[in-house]
Amino acid sequence: MAQMTMIEAIREAHDVAMEADERVVVFGEDVGFFGGVFRCTAGLQEKYGKSRCFDAPINESGIVGTAIGMAAFGLKPVIEIQFADYVYPAYDQIVSEAARLRHRSNGDFTCPIVIRMPTGGGIFGGQTHSQSPEAIFTHVSGLKVVIPSNPRDAKGLLLAAIEDPDPVIFLEPKRLYNGPFDGHHNKPIESWKKHPQGEVPEGKQIVPLGKAHIQKEGSDVTVLAYGTMVYVAEAAAAETGVDAEVIDLRTLMPLDLDTIVDSVKKTGRCVVVHEATRTSGFGAELMSLVQEACFYHLEAPMVRVTGWDTPYPHAQEWEYFPGPVRVGEALRKVMED
Amino acid sequence: MTEAVKPLSLNVPEPGCRPGDTPDFSDFEIPRAGAVAQPDVDVDPDDIRDLAFSIVRVLNKEGDAVGDWAGSLSVDELRAGLRHMLTLRTFDARMQNAQRQGKTSFYMQHLGEEAVSCAFARALQPGDMNFPTYRQAGLLIASEYPMLTMMNQIYSNAEDPLAGRQLPIMYSSKEHGFFSISGNLGTQFVQSVGWAMASAISGDTKIATGWIGDGSTAESDFHAAMVFASTYKAPVVLNIVNNQWAISTFQGIARGGVGTFAARGHGFGIASLRVDGNDYLAVHAVAKWAAKRAREGHGPTLIEHVTYRAGGHSTSDDPSAYRSKSEAAAWPLGDPIERLKQHLIKIGEWSEDRHAQAEVEILDGVISVQKEAEAIGTLAGGKAPSPRDMFEGVYETMPPHLIRQRQEAGF
Numbered sequence: 001m002a003q004m005t006m007i008e009a010i011r012e013a014h015d016v017a018m019e020a021d022e023r024v025v026v027f028g029e030d031v032g033f034f035g036g037v038f039r040c041t042a043g044l045q046e047k048y049g050k051s052r053c054f055d056a057p058i059n060e061s062g063i064v065g066t067a068i069g070m071a072a073f074g075l076k077p078v079i080e081i082q083f084a085d086y087v088y089p090a091y092d093q094i095v096s097e098a099a100r101l102r103h104r105s106n107g108d109f110t111c112p113i114v115i116r117m118p119t120g121g122g123i124f125g126g127q128t129h130s131q132s133p134e135a136i137f138t139h140v141s142g143l144k145v146v147i148p149s150n151p152r153d154a155k156g157l158l159l160a161a162i163e164d165p166d167p168v169i170f171l172e173p174k175r176l177y178n179g180p181f182d183g184h185h186n187k188p189i190e191s192w193k194k195h196p197q198g199e200v201p202e203g204k205q206i207v208p209l210g211k212a213h214i215q216k217e218g219s220d221v222t223v224l225a226y227g228t229m230v231y232v233a234e235a236a237a238a239e240t241g242v243d244a245e246v247i248d249l250r251t252l253m254p255l256d257l258d259t260i261v262d263s264v265k266k267t268g269r270c271v272v273v274h275e276a277t278r279t280s281g282f283g284a285e286l287m288s289l290v291q292e293a294c295f296y297h298l299e300a301p302m303v304r305v306t307g308w309d310t311p312y313p314h315a316q317e318w319e320y321f322p323g324p325v326r327v328g329e330a331l332r333k334v335m336e337d
Numbered sequence: 338m339t340e341a342v343k344p345l346s347l348n349v350p351e352p353g354c355r356p357g358d359t360p361d362f363s364d365f366e367i368p369r370a371g372a373v374a375q376p377d378v379d380v381d382p383d384d385i386r387d388l389a390f391s392i393v394r395v396l397n398k399e400g401d402a403v404g405d406w407a408g409s410l411s412v413d414e415l416r417a418g419l420r421h422m423l424t425l426r427t428f429d430a431r432m433q434n435a436q437r438q439g440k441t442s443f444y445m446q447h448l449g450e451e452a453v454s455c456a457f458a459r460a461l462q463p464g465d466m467n468f469p470t471y472r473q474a475g476l477l478i479a480s481e482y483p484m485l486t487m488m489n490q491i492y493s494n495a496e497d498p499l500a501g502r503q504l505p506i507m508y509s510s511k512e513h514g515f516f517s518i519s520g521n522l523g524t525q526f527v528q529s530v531g532w533a534m535a536s537a538i539s540g541d542t543k544i545a546t547g548w549i550g551d552g553s554t555a556e557s558d559f560h561a562a563m564v565f566a567s568t569y570k571a572p573v574v575l576n577i578v579n580n581q582w583a584i585s586t587f588q589g590i591a592r593g594g595v596g597t598f599a600a601r602g603h604g605f606g607i608a609s610l611r612v613d614g615n616d617y618l619a620v621h622a623v624a625k626w627a628a629k630r631a632r633e634g635h636g637p638t639l640i641e642h643v644t645y646r647a648g649g650h651s652t653s654d655d656p657s658a659y660r661s662k663s664e665a666a667a668w669p670l671g672d673p674i675e676r677l678k679q680h681l682i683k684i685g686e687w688s689e690d691r692h693a694q695a696e697v698e699i700l701d702g703v704i705s706v707q708k709e710a711e712a713i714g715t716l717a718g719g720k721a722p723s724p725r726d727m728f729e730g731v732y733e734t735m736p737p738h739l740i741r742q743r744q745e746a747g748f
Contacts, residue, residue: 025538051538057568062527062561069468069531069545072516075538089557096521097528103730105509105517106499110733141731165733210736254736 003193004200007177009151010040010116013158014078016204018048021076024162026053028063028080028116036080038118038177060090064115068098071111078162081117084171085131090115098167099142114161114168119147120228120275121307121321122175122185126314132227132276132307137169138253138285144209145253147171147227150180150197153250156207164209173227181228183235183324212256214263218245221269221334224260224286226250229273229322236327242335244271252282260286261293268299269334273327275320278306300337303330352587356657360667367669370397371404373610375622378630380608388610389599392643395618396676400683406622412686414459418617419681421458421479422451422674423696427703428474428484429648432491432505435707436652440715441491445471445506449647449665452617452673453578455479460624461514461546468516468529469548471506472578472646482513484706494714494721500729501722523549523556526575530565533573533631544572544631552583554598555591563639567605570636574627575607577639578614580646585659602639614644615670617677643670724748 004012017024026041026048032055035042044053056063060081067077081087087094094115101111121130137145146161146168148154154172161168175181179189180197192198215230220243223233230248237244245263249255264270270290272283283304290302305322313320354360373393376385395407402408410418429446436444447454454475461467467476477487489496491505499509509517516532519525529547536543549559554577566573577598581588592598602609608630612623620642627638647665649656661667681687714720725748728739735743 025535057561057564059561059564061558062565065524065527065558065561066531066534066565069528069533070535070538072466072528073532073535073539075535092521093524093527093558097519097524101517102733104499104503104507104519105511106502107730108498108509108511109517144732254738257737 001199001201003198004151005178005192005198006148006151006154006172007038007040009155009200010158010172011042011044012200013155013162014041014044015047017078017159017162018044018052020204022052023074023076024052024078025070025075026078027056029056029058029082031055031080037082038174040116041080060086061093064090064093064098067113068093068101068111071113072101072109076112076162078114078116081115083129084117084119084133085128087117087133094137094143094167095140099140102166103142110165111167112165114158114170116170116172118174118177119171120173120175121312121317122181122228124314124317127311130312130317132274134171134252135276135280135282135285138282142166143253144168144251145171146209146251147173148250149173149176149227149230149248151192151200152197153207153213155200156205157209157250159204160206160209163206168209171227175228181231183232185318185321185323207250209251210254210256211250212259213248213250214245214259215248216244216246218243218267220244220267221271221331222247222260222263222267223271223273223327224249225273226252229275232322232324232327233273235324236331239324240328240331242331244331255289257289257293260290264290264294265297268297270294270298270302271327271330271334272302272304273306273322275307275322277309278304279309281306300334303334305330350589352589352660354661354664356659356661358661360661360664362667362669365669368392368394370394371407373404373406375405375626378626378633379635382602382606382608385608385610386603389603390596390611392611392613393619393623394613394616395622396616396680400676400679402618402680406619409622409625410618412684415677415681416686418455418459418621419674419677419687420695420699421455421475422617422677423699424703425451425455425475425478426674427699428478428487431703431707432488433652435491435715439717440711441493441505442716443505443652444491445651446648447472447475449668449672450578450580450614450644451475452620452677453614453642453644456617456620457546457576457624460621460628464514464543465545465628466514466516466529466532466543467546467548468525468532469518470525470550470578471518472550473548474506474508477508477510477513477515480513482510482515484703485709488707488710489713492710492715494710494719496713497722500726502727522553523558527558527562527565529575530562530571530573533571534565534569537569537572542632544574544628546574546576548576548578550583551577551579551581551588551598552586552591554601563602563605563607566637567607572631572634573637574624574631575637575639577641578644579641580644582646582650582656582660584650584654597641599639599641607637607639609639611641611643613670614642615673615676617673618680645670
């Protein structure tokens with residue numbers, strides 16, 4: 001099994017999919033010759049030619065809109081939005097068109113596209129390179145929303161997304177591109193290649209959409225997290241000594257509610273963590289679902305730890321980003337209540 | 338010392354005529370029929386820049402077909418074209434009335450614009466894909482899509498092919514080259530370019546057409562479509578139907594300072610021309626030329642169809658509130674059905690009697706289909722799609738949360 005960074009794992013997923021199916025085409029800003037600003041598509045143009053991997057004009061609506069047309073023709077486009085913060089010009093094409101095409105045409109036309117985008121903070125990107133828009137897309141009927149937290153899942157989930165017959169929003173936590181995160185911002189990034197979860201199976205190893213992963217088993221409290229926050233939750237559990245069960249959701253839509261409910265019924269407590277802004281964030285949905293399914297099993301009020309309801313700041317990003325201290329306080333609170 | 342200057346003021350363009358005014362199209366420059374030469378399909382867009390400011394016309398006032406662009410259709414095809422336009426107009430009138438009778442919620446007719454979609458459809462080949470707006474049902478009528486299916490959708494009855502999920506006139510038929518219509522304006526324009534790019538990527542021979550109204554050219558997706566079509570030389574024909582009105586807003590608001598909508602193509606290096614949208618022969622000839630150009634790999638073409646929306650925007654619109662009631666009658670390019678009819682009579686292939694007889698036959702046919710559709714159901718009653726249908730097809734496989742919601746709803 002090869003040791004890879006998340007970037008390399010994503011690149012390999014493209015490679016495996018393009019090798020297996022000539023309908024898979026890859027494009028976006030800087031994606032072709034240069035291989036993307038994060039280099040996730042490096043080498044693909046050289047290997048598969050300019051008509052299957054190419055640069056696009058700086059026009060996100062055009063990138064998504066043309067991908068929809070290509071999908072209607074019968075191709076399987078995998079497109080890159082350079083940062084999730086830039087997806088908003090394409091919002092109409094995603095929510096009004098891609099998401100609804102199958103339903104509104106009663107299956108006459110379908111839209112098997114994957115929209116990849118780096119998401120989240122932790123790299124001093126300021127408010128235009130740090131946003132986490134997942135809740136916006138989980139609110140839209142017809143989309144699937146995926147966020148991997150390690151190279152193995154990034155490859156397997158991306159391969160599943162490319163095979164999926166419906167449009168998938170694939171959010172890549174850029175803080176995790178090069179290495180895992182111990183939850184502390186004042187330490188240098190250690191490469192995934194020195195980390196067990198940097199191990200990536202060769203070939204076509206699918207990680208199915210809609211299945212959560214129990215990152216760490218525990219009995220005191222269930223922590224629901226995804227992407228970068230999985231590691232913050234682990235760090236908080238280690239530092240507080242609370243025996244938390246950390247669940248990496250991996251797919252927000254469709255959500256693996258069964259795994260969540262089983263865990264909360266076992267622990268009786270629940271903390272939700274995400275770095276996106278709080279109000280109407282995906283955490284609100286998670287808490288509603290847990291309340292509906294587990295109310296009589298809860299031994300304490302649920303708590304959520306999130307980014308603040310402000311634009312993502314540049315200089316203060318570590319005060320914005322939920323770290324192990326804030327998550328640790330939440331763990332203690334639910335244990336004391 | 339500061340120089341005294343007058344306060345600035347905003348320029349808001351106004352149409353030449355409002356309710357109560359006398360329509361005046363005297364400043365609308367109309368070249369005579371046959372005046373515009375037909376270039377070779379591999380022409381460099383730079384060499385036909387003047388075509389974006391003129392209008393390709395074939396039928397003259399006397400009903401003769403003249404010039405380079407004449408002769409793209411046989412007599413039988415012309416008679417078929419007349420039948421398609423008459424059918425669309427009759428269908429529209431019946432469905433407009435059905436809406437007024439409460440049998441459906443909404444309708445949009447094509448009055449005055451029948452030639453644009455009916456003639457264009459006959460220049461395409463099976464497998465080509467249109468990305469239409471809500472005012473190109475002629476693409477379906479002219480490609481023999483079953484009228485009963487159209488009515489079933491308008492009535493949202495149990496046989497609606499879209500299971501009651503879409504607005505009445507937002508048809509979808511992959512088989513008939515008609516992409517699912519969106520109400521979000523302009524989105525389909527760039528999708529058509531993507532479909533055409535996919536055909537090129539796949540080494541296929543099919544082409545795409547995009548459709549947009551004059552008002553929607555102001556949408557960002559219009560410009561996205563132009564830049565993608567231009568960059569990748571996509572095999573696509575991009576159509577702007579300039580029917581003068583975007584609901585109550587006249588075309589000058591979207592057009593801004595540029596001379597014509599077609600002229601927008603120049604900034605992208607796209608071959609651009611205008612056509613008399615009320616001239617069935619001209620629309621067909623230009624469509625055939627542009628389709629050949631796309632199919633032979635010479636890249637995209639932008640066509641501005643100059644026409645007039647004689648009816649309201651939709652059944653929810655009252656055009657007398659914002660434009661002169663006599664404006665449609667004063668439209669200088671005439672009525673497309675009347676013009677083709679006169680041409681066929683002029684060449685001895687039609688007559689007033691045959692026309693009257695055809696109108697009766699078509700009306701009988703449409704009424705017969707309408708009875709068949711209404712026997713199944715209308716929005717007001719009869720057999721309807723199942724509420725269960727709204728949960729189906731959101732995804733290929735229904736995810737657990739939707740299964741739970743469907744059960745909660747009792748279906």
